[in-house]
Amino acid sequence: MADSAKAFSLKHGRETVTGETGAAGVSARGVSTIAEAGDNAGGLQTMFEFDPEAGGLKWSDEEAAARIFGVAPGEVAASVDAFSACIEGEEDEARAAAFAGARASYSCEYRLKRADGAGHWVEERGGWIGYGPGRRLISIIRSIESRKRREEQLSWLAVNDELTGHLNRAHLRKALEETIADLVSKDGTGAYLMVGIDDLGAVNADFGFEAADKVIAEVGARLASVLGPEDRIGRVAGTKFGIIIAESDADYMRQICVRLLNVVRESVIETKGGAVAASVCLGAVSLPEQADASNIAMTRAEAALDAAKRIGKSSWAAFTDKTDVISQRRRNTHMSDVILTALNERRVRLAFQPIVADLDEAPKKFECLIRMRGDDGQNIPAPEFIPAAERLGLVHLLDRRVLELALNTLAICPNIHLNVNISMETVKDFVWAEGYIALLRSNQELARRITVELTETQVIDAIDASIEFVSEIKKLGCSFGIDDFGAGYTSFRNLKAMDIDILKIDGSFVTGVSSSRENQLFVRTLLDLARNFGMQTVAEWVDNEADAMLLKGLGVDYLQGFLLGKPETNPDWLPDGAPNDPPQRTERGQS
Template identity: 30%
Template sequence: MSQLANLLPLFAPPHHITDLKIQLQYALNQNGSLLDLEWDIRSIHFIDLAGRITLLWPQSAPIVPQTLFAMVQQTPEQTAHWLSCKQDCRQYLAVPQLMAGHTEGTLVLGRLVSDVLLAFRALTGADIAITTDLSATNNLFPAATSPEFLIPLLSMQSPQMLRDTDATHSLAWEKQGEWFDVFHLELTPQLSALIVNRITSQRQSITTITRNSVVIGLIGLVLSELLLLLVMHPPLKRLLKLTLLLPLLAENRFTALAQQLPKVRTWRLLHDEMDVTIATVFQLNQRMEQLQRERETAQMELIWLADHDPLTGLPNRRLFYRTLACAIDRANRGESGGVLLFFDLDRFKDVNDISGHLVGDQLLEKIAQQVDNFIGEDGFLGRFGGDEFALILPHQDIQHIYSQAAALQAKIAQVILNTDTQRYQLSASIGIVLFPEHGNNIQTLMANADLAMYQAKRAGRGRSHLYSEQDEGRDAARARLVWTDRILEALHEDRFEVHYQPLLEIVTGRIWRAEALLRMRDQQNKLISPGLFIPIAEETGLINTLDRWVLTQAIAQLQQHPGLSLSVNLSANALTDQQLGGDVQRLIRDAGIDPARLTFEITETVAINSMSNAVKLIDDLHTFGCHFALDDFGSGFASYAYLKQLPVDDVKIDGAFIRYLDYNQEDRIFVRAIAEMAHTMGKRVIAEFVESAEILDILRELDIDFAQGYHIARPAPTLPPLT
């Protein structure tokens, strides 16, 4: 319309007219109907600079909207436009008019909006309605396409819902089976447009597409599941079969599992994870079958080893006792009795000591095989360990038993083993017992058989002895058993104790040394003489335990009394105890005491009988710092040569030469000689069994260093006062 406003003055007559108002009036009179028909111009106003409407076309045209009028007055040189819906909806355009380069006024063109709305509908297919106030209770729609339909449709919705819509957030609803979509578009602060689209066909299309998509999806899902089932059925079938077969592993049915396992496909294109799993299960089955066989083999070996000697293959003590118990039971029920031969090999220890245990084992194997072949099915042979064997034979007369024992001796003597340097041929000492005559249980029978073998060994090597109630050593054997139990009980119940007997330094009259003596109390708390239990302890090997117990107690006392020195007796077994030296050094280091405060006493006889062991032990502990004393000197060899070989610090004269020293001149001469010899070698001399002042005076004259005896003090559980 702005171009039309600029062209309108040109419709004036060709002759020169200088008045713009006349030009416009002429143009309207000549072409006004054309403007209405061609341009849809329904009203024209001309407002001069004074704000007066000097031209109006047609005469019935509505007045210019006040807002637009004010805009023209404020800025007459600018173009302005306005939309007004007072009586009807019109669009106004105010265009300034120039004449000779000067603004003469403003030409205001107006046209109806209905044609625009119809054109919008024709172009977009959407209905449109102009509303003056959406916030009003009753919407006013001054212009609308299809007003008889559109206005009732829009009136169904609340103004707030319509006002909240825009081009991106529309409002849709359904009326009489038809769907509509509306959104709000603000034209001016007072006017808005509501665009209404018919979306029934679109919704139907969406519904149809959605339904088709769902159907197609379901069909695709079903087809996919069918295809998946078709693809997965063979491997799942194989997996199910494998699952059902796996429990056979737990049942150790390895062959059945191997036979029923699905085949592994070898073609690489068909080879998948199931084939790998089946191959793995097959390998696992083979491995478990192998392990099961090995376990059963090991179990059978363990069962065999539980009842047999691994070296000789003979029944061991456990199986032999079980067999012997059955034989004794039969004899106790009145069936035929039997004979038990218990024997060991004479001088077998020498074989191990000279040529080693490997040669000893070879000799044992040969003898076991020889004896086993000799008795055959007539007897039951077993090995108890070491060189001890036992043989069960059927009951027979005494003469035949001795013949069997002699034949057994001969068979053993036939076994000869040659080494590079030695030739070994052994004999056996055989103890013979009859059952049930000599015992109706295993314990009694074996004890009597052991005693009979001991009697045979005492009679000389290669002998046999039939057990008798009158055998020597029976009481001694029983005493050993009794005292062994009593010693073990005393150790367990802590009934051993140490008594201390002081040693007087004769020259100074001081007491700073004592001898630690082992004592044992019975269950009534009475002291037991060491002569009753010490020999048994030495014979049974318990003396090693007692030696260490006394040593531990002595070191504890040395730790508590810094000015004290103690002497401890060592048994013959201690000289062959290879761990004793290390144990002594460890105990002394742990206690943190001076090793020189501890003296070990060994008897002359024991030292000479085991000279090499004694010298080694003395040297080891001497180097560490301990002292040694040779006890009971004079009771044995009393040799200068032996004394020279033994690196002892003290010589302790046997009490037999001290007890009668006050009136026996020969004893004085002997004691003086020992003292002079010992002092010459740099050794101190100790006299024991000093029981009177007279003897002490004589010892002082003989230059004896220390005195020990009842005259000085008796052994007591408490330490003597140190001086």
């Protein structure tokens, strides 16, 4: 045996190979480096030596090899043929060529057929060392089963809702588009239903979020149980499901709606907090007669759902022209007056929620959340006026007012940093976007302490406009953050093009992360992604210390949530009268 082959030391999976570069041009030191890198990554691995003259395999760690192959020690493949017989599907061409001596090195991934019948993903890398009769193929085999499972899980999450297992909104909408196209081509009829769970807020208040999640999941399962094989169901919002009925006339639509109402309320749902009697309301629209596009179907089904809710719990309503035109117009007119009056009377305010690096840190970073008081002095929830403002074209005014209030606050409090949200409607509108940027430009010293946030789903919908807008605000010293990251499907190319400073991890992956291995896996993946792109991270919805400690342990840079502080319109550090009016005193600025 040549000296270079004799120098091969088989020792417990972390092999040390010394010697010079072999005839194939593979450095023995390089093979050792690969082995150590794989071992440090925490994957089960071992090495083997292939002697082409003897045709046999020698394993560095028989125990590790046995675990990878799923056999008892001593039963590991001892020949190339026995090894190759354990590979699922066709053998990789580069691997086969390397073993035949026609290739200097190779790298491949494949599934092993284990003795227990299960498949197991592995990565194999190898190269030839030595000369003449002493020439050997040295290879490393490493388990990548965990990585493959993680990739499979992430692929599944890209299509499905994690809580219910049903389609997410984006993919249900895609399925709805396909169904409508199919119905049009076949001159068929179907239906789209919007289902809303009644009074889930009361379940949250009385039993807690965990019980509410159990109700959502169980309602979703019950709804799915009475659907046909060609029907589809997805979760389109927190308490709402969308259902596609592949074939349906008016009579069947009525039957399926009644059946869905009954299956939900037929028995109570047992939760840790107690038994919950759940019910739903439904809105139905006929396809394609009443809706020949997915967005129209979803809008009209939701209008019908609103009509059903006005009837009472466990009710359903079919869409009619009257349902959509009259009720929507009335709501639009009313909310338009409410928003414009609140802006004119300075009743649009900011609530400041702390963002901290550590639990005991005095906060100096805050997110500005919009609040609006009605003329009766009561707060109007943001979900009631923000969608209406977007629909009515008034959201530009709200974005502008939020920025004005944030700049006023920064001028008064020199030691704080503020995050502000902006709507995609403003970003896409050249006139309003330029006005927003001009306001930042005229306050450039303050702009350096502002982070502008867009949600991930908004960015995906208008990536070119987003990139241009972000480029302009970054020139003025602003930072840029992606909110609710993980809820959409941003590509690596887009992440790089956006020049993002902050990734805010979607709260649905943060809540309960300390007790959810799936959420921990997802958060780790996002953190690795952020580090690779040089971005800082913020975890939202942090509401308990266990989650906070785990998130910091994983490497999250900042925390935000009720544990650290609820949004406040009049925090202690804000001078009286700010930011709407000139401050009466300034000595209370944040130190």
